[in-house]
Amino acid sequence: MAQTPEFLHDFRSMSTIGATAGGGVDRQAATVADGQTRNWFRGLVEGYGFDVRYDQVGNQFALLELVPGAPYIAVGSHLDSQPLGGRFDGAYGVLAGAHAAKALAALGIDGTGEAKFNIAVVNWFNEEGCRFKPSMMGSSVFTGKLAAEQVLETTDPKGVTVREALEAIGTIGDFTLDVAAYVEIHIEQGRSLDDTGVQIGVVESTWAANKYEYRVIGDQSHTGATVIADRKDALLGAAGMIVAARDVADQFTDADEMVVTSCGEIKVFPNSPVVVASDVELLIDIRSTSVDRLAEADAELIRRFEEAAKRADVVLERGKEHIWGANEYDKRGQELAAAAADSLGLSHSQVRTLAGHDSTNLKDMVPTIMLFVPSVDGITHNEKELTKDEDMLAGVELLTEVLRRVAAGKFVAAA
Amino acid sequence: MAQTPEFLHDFRSMSTIGATAGGGVDRQAATVADGQTRNWFRGLVEGYGFDVRYDQVGNQFALLELVPGAPYIAVGSHLDSQPLGGRFDGAYGVLAGAHAAKALAALGIDGTGEAKFNIAVVNWFNEEGCRFKPSMMGSSVFTGKLAAEQVLETTDPKGVTVREALEAIGTIGDFTLDVAAYVEIHIEQGRSLDDTGVQIGVVESTWAANKYEYRVIGDQSHTGATVIADRKDALLGAAGMIVAARDVADQFTDADEMVVTSCGEIKVFPNSPVVVASDVELLIDIRSTSVDRLAEADAELIRRFEEAAKRADVVLERGKEHIWGANEYDKRGQELAAAAADSLGLSHSQVRTLAGHDSTNLKDMVPTIMLFVPSVDGITHNEKELTKDEDMLAGVELLTEVLRRVAAGKFVAAA
Structure with a gap:
């Protein structure tokens, strides 16, 4: 050539x-x-x-x-x-x-x-x-x-x-x-x-893929002075969601179909070493080779997100979402x-x-x-x-x- | 007055x-x-x-x-x-x-x-x-x-x-x-x-308090193209550490002594929605009303951090640490x-x-x-x-x- x-x-x-x-x-x-x-x-x-x-x-x-x-x-x-x-x-x-x-x-x-x-x-x-x-x-x-x-x-x-x-x-x-x-x-x-x-x-x-924008709403307080019971820790809530997403990918992937979840971006406010975070924004996506498998995994993901929010005593707001079929x-x-x-x-x-x-x-x-x-x-x-x-x-x-x-x-x- | x-x-x-x-x-x-x-x-x-x-x-x-x-x-x-x-x-x-x-x-x-x-x-x-x-x-x-x-x-x-x-x-x-x-x-x-x-x-x-600066080292890849097995996800590693810190606080607090852990600041690189993060820096601290209780909880915390790192296939580097007695x-x-x-x-x-x-x-x-x-x-x-x-x-x-x-x-x- x-x-x-x-x-x-x-x-x-x-x-x-x-x-x-x-x-x-x-x-x-x-x-x-x-x-x-x-x-x-x-x-x-x-x-x-x-x-x-x-x-x-x-x-x-x-x-x-x-x-x-x-x-x-x-x-x-x-x-x-x-x-x-x-x-x-x-x-x-x-x-x-x-x-x-x-x-x-x-x-x-x-x-x-x-x-x-x-x-x-x-x-x-x-x-x-x-x-x-x-x-x-x-x-x-x-x-x-x-x-x-x-x-x-x-x-x-x-x-x-x-x-x-x-x-x-x-x-x-x-x-x-x-x-x-x-x-x-x-x-x-x-x-x-x-x-x-x-x-x-x-x-x-x-x-097939679903992409979610979440806002995790906690309440700002002093890390050095606020006992665990009083915290509404938005960063803990977000961390729980990120871990839950990987759990779901592992749980729903088998020899037939694959589920992949990702979170690559997180914005933390105020992001100070001595302040329990009041607000976190994060983007999480879930994808699968199968539309049906995606639907099952997605339902579990949303359930696990609520669990993570409950533990951190925070509120979740789901913003934009994008859904693609295969x-x-x-x-x-x-x-x-x-x-x-x-x-x-x-x-x-x-x-x-x-x-x-x-x-x-x-x-x-x-x-x-x-x-x-x-x-x-x-x-x-x-x-x-x-x-x-x-x-x-x-x-x-x-x-x-x-x-x-x-x-x-x-x-x-x-x- | x-x-x-x-x-x-x-x-x-x-x-x-x-x-x-x-x-x-x-x-x-x-x-x-x-x-x-x-x-x-x-x-x-x-x-x-x-x-x-x-x-x-x-x-x-x-x-x-x-x-x-x-x-x-x-x-x-x-x-x-x-x-x-x-x-x-x-x-x-x-x-x-x-x-x-x-x-x-x-x-x-x-x-x-x-x-x-x-x-x-x-x-x-x-x-x-x-x-x-x-x-x-x-x-x-x-x-x-x-x-x-x-x-x-x-x-x-x-x-x-x-x-x-x-x-x-x-x-x-x-x-x-x-x-x-x-x-x-x-x-x-x-x-x-x-x-x-x-x-x-x-x-x-x-x-008593220990404060740690950690760097979580993964490898940058495309969220939309990299299967789970190939990921070295620094943000997942950091999220696992944040959740582990709360687990340890809950585990080591009882009627006699209290253990409080915090992470309020996290820096993610490159922090893009379509990229598995290659690097995360975070500050985590652990405090207790008792020096002995702190020592026990701290050992468990470090062990759990390594577990979180292993799951995310990332490497941890501990930077500065500050240790205070009670x-x-x-x-x-x-x-x-x-x-x-x-x-x-x-x-x-x-x-x-x-x-x-x-x-x-x-x-x-x-x-x-x-x-x-x-x-x-x-x-x-x-x-x-x-x-x-x-x-x-x-x-x-x-x-x-x-x-x-x-x-x-x-x-x-x-x-």
Whole structure:
């Protein structure tokens, strides 16, 4: 493949932007580092002859016109990262999309009648959701799940709005685009491919998931003066909930189905060593490979939360919740991807995604294909995240072939 | 008492500085509000004819010279508060000290030979330890337990040093003073006096206490992609420790002795809803009315911490620890205070202090008397903290009588 050494060269160059000492990147949404990455990417694809546009919430579109006036196929992922994130999560998929589109252009299919669609390589704004919540923000607006105005007024912990942050890095506009289908490639962020030595994962469905925002309300008092019986300890209540969540995951996981629970964020007030906490906010989620198993485990989780609250003598308020079923990806898309992998001699298997991706949003709007490449030891959201060069290259090769077939009208028909 | 209406007037005036909407105060150490309170207090006592001086770490001394050249007795507490603290904690004792000293001056004992000592009313810097750690900072330097240079370089979460903060509010100097004895009055911050209707607590000893700083070391990964078996979840480990601490308090408290454990502060990294936390820092303390009971409970606590760490697959690092025995206050001081209360017809009982106070430091250097007035429902470090007017006034009356006896050489002899 002519483009492969160039892909690795570009990937290494991109990984220097926002690089951290531990080998990862810090490119949180709409920070200076995210802006630098977006501008680097813009330069790269303008070098390929693509046109770059921004929509109202900073989604970045690199347009390759193969057939004037034809509808667009989108391919992409996200360039933003966690505070100490890996260099592959999201960024691999955007760069792979650009290289795949460039390879299609090089095939000269624009004059042959083979191409029925144009290609938009997309860098979705704020997939990670760490600086501005929620995650998958840009693709949520694009698919009509979130209102643009609400997103633009969302603030980071310092009170900066999304609008101000995007304007500060100059990557906001008024571009709009309809797309007919979506393709995304991403690192697995799990270990099933790495454990089995399979080169490609074809995603068949998401896990079912419930996400809860809780507020734990106690009463502030002096740790050095308040006896146990008088305490309404919000941090103890929250700690009990976190432990209960792990208990439930262990209790409901067996050989058939898996239940995973998480709490990664907690805000404690006043968070002083000598004060019993009066207020804690925490986000807890529960996911399962099975919708039924999830329902059983969730009921037990809520019961255990009340137990934890009772022990700490605190009150629980449940704020926002998000419920997802185990949504399937398009069957014909899975078949197309498997056939493309076979044609290239790449090993592949069906996988489920525990994590959310921009494709989780897009698949609810248009036919969508989601592909994975292996992650070493499944490590992700970590500076040590690693996908091997040969696995990245195999993914670019497959993405090119998939995109070629999709552009030729073999997934969705041109209008 | 001629001074009593004036005391309440002054107390109410002082309570408007840094007042919070909920009826408390926010006067964290060396903030603008703390500076305003210090300057208000300076004006008040200069109005009484006292001289005000600051030492190298911002301890504020209001000097009343009764006998030129005689040694000094110190009386005081602290004017700083928690972020949403009550208006009585510390501030009551400083103002009570000023009014007691003023009452002594009004007695005209300076010319009679009754007075053997001069009086210094002291506002100790940063007793609370919320903006700058550790707590009891000013009295720790005064008693040689902390080095002034180390304290002055200590930073708040924004990187401002104690020296910069004290210079910004103009309450730092180079004054030094030797004191022969120390007297402090404070609200109880517990419910033993309020429950029994007793007016005065004479403190006989501190509780024994161990305080630990722990770092919980896990590994960062994606909550949405990492199965339970692969997680090294620092927040789960910390939550397990917090729950274990409460378990130990419950297990080791019985009718004879009490064990209290607390965790009010936790720092989580990276604290993102989609990331398994890699690092948590937390402060946990364990206290008991009995040194032996504390030792038993502490051993169980450490064992349970290791259990919690094992479950979360994390590593614990124990940082600083502070160990205090159950230190007794001077017996003769307790007798002097009890006799003074009897002479005024005030009911009193011996109490132990669960909380640390500046007197906890001072008593290790000079003979010290510590007095308590009741706190309604024991509520403290809370805007709802309350000591009734009549209890405040009874405390001022007693403090005046105690100070008169101490100044007359009935506690320590004049050199």
